[in-house]
Amino acid sequence: MPRTIWSGAISFGLVTVPIHVVSATEDHSIHFHRVHLEDMARVRTRKVCELEDREVATSEIGKGYEIARDQIIPISDQELRDLPLPTAKAIEIVAFMPWESIDPIRIGDGYYLAPDGQVAAKPYKLLRQALERSSRVAVARYAWSGRERLGLLRVRGEAIVLHAMRWPDEIRDPSELTPPPVELSDEEIDGALALMDTMTRDDLEGDEFRDTYTEAVAELIEAKREHREPPVAPEPAAESGQLVDLMAALQQSVSKAKESRGENAEHADVHEMPKKRAAKKQPAKKAAAKKTARKPRKSA
Numbered sequence: 001m002p003r004t005i006w007s008g009a010i011s012f013g014l015v016t017v018p019i020h021v022v023s024a025t026e027d028h029s030i031h032f033h034r035v036h037l038e039d040m041a042r043v044r045t046r047k048v049c050e051l052e053d054r055e056v057a058t059s060e061i062g063k064g065y066e067i068a069r070d071q072i073i074p075i076s077d078q079e080l081r082d083l084p085l086p087t088a089k090a091i092e093i094v095a096f097m098p099w100e101s102i103d104p105i106r107i108g109d110g111y112y113l114a115p116d117g118q119v120a121a122k123p124y125k126l127l128r129q130a131l132e133r134s135s136r137v138a139v140a141r142y143a144w145s146g147r148e149r150l151g152l153l154r155v156r157g158e159a160i161v162l163h164a165m166r167w168p169d170e171i172r173d174p175s176e177l178t179p180p181p182v183e184l185s186d187e188e189i190d191g192a193l194a195l196m197d198t199m200t201r202d203d204l205e206g207d208e209f210r211d212t213y214t215e216a217v218a219e220l221i222e223a224k225r226e227h228r229e230p231p232v233a234p235e236p237a238a239e240s241g242q243l244v245d246l247m248a249a250l251q252q253s254v255s256k257a258k259e260s261r262g263e264n265a266e267h268a269d270v271h272e273m274p275k276k277r278a279a280k281k282q283p284a285k286k287a288a289a290k291k292t293a294r295k296p297r298k299s300a
Contacts, residue, residue, distance in 0.1 A: 006144055012093035017123040018116035024161055030217045091142040099137050105171060108164035131155045191250035198257035
């Protein structure tokens with residue numbers, strides 16, 4: 001059982017669900033120590049008081065807010081815990097929303113909410129099934145580590161998951177990153193859609209979703225431990241420096257995607273639309289009558 005991060009309750013309306021929070025993810029990355037390269041001894045961070053020029057113990061360290069360079073207001077952990085917030089001991093649900101209406105950029109780390117004892121079993125199951133049947137998620141407020149946060153509750157299997165969410169003012173405006181205006185042809189858009197079709201998956205299982213970086217680091221460590229040469233990285237393809245033919249790149253991408261899936265790549269799904277024949281000149285009235293408005297392409 002993972003370590004409990006926080007204990008409290010979920011509250012929605014007058015219903016209270018005692019819960020404890022555990023991490024929903026595991027870190028399988030390879031971590032390194034900082035060492036002195038001359039003798040491989042560990043290099044550690046020491047906490048030193050700037051005024052007394054001495055190392056201080058953890059028990060002597062607290063929080064402080066700097067108002068000015070010569071004025072710092074001390075704030076204790078107990079004072080933060082005693083803040084008059086309704087969310088200090090509870091994850092307070094404030095709204096229910098369709099999952100599709102949540103911008104993924106606002107969603108952060110995930111935590112499992114486990115029912116705390118037999119008394120929590122029934123209201124926990126009630127909330128989980130209500131979320132599942134309604135196809136909605138819950139938006140909640142809660143306070144951890146000295147700050148109030150926004151969260152999202154959703155169902156995963158038999159568990160309720162809490163995702164940390166960013167406040168609206170924490171999301172930067174992307175308008176300044178908008179690329180300059182360009183023209184796209186229907187053939188290029190159809191080519192991109194054909195490539196998406198060949199790359200569509202129903203799950204995230206397979207070698208494409210393996211952490212090859214961690215595997216490569218592990219192999220590097222093993223090679224050095226055995227005093228042998230580590231694997232050599234392949235040379236990256238040289239860039240031509242020329243402008244890419246977008247249609248040709250799409251054609252090649254579709255072919256490669258099909259080959260990787262074991263499909264026949266002889267005929268790619270990207271086809272240029274036939275060129276329109278030049279229309280014969282007609283009297284103005286007849287030509288106007290034959291014109292038809294082109295339907296706008298629906299945006300994705």
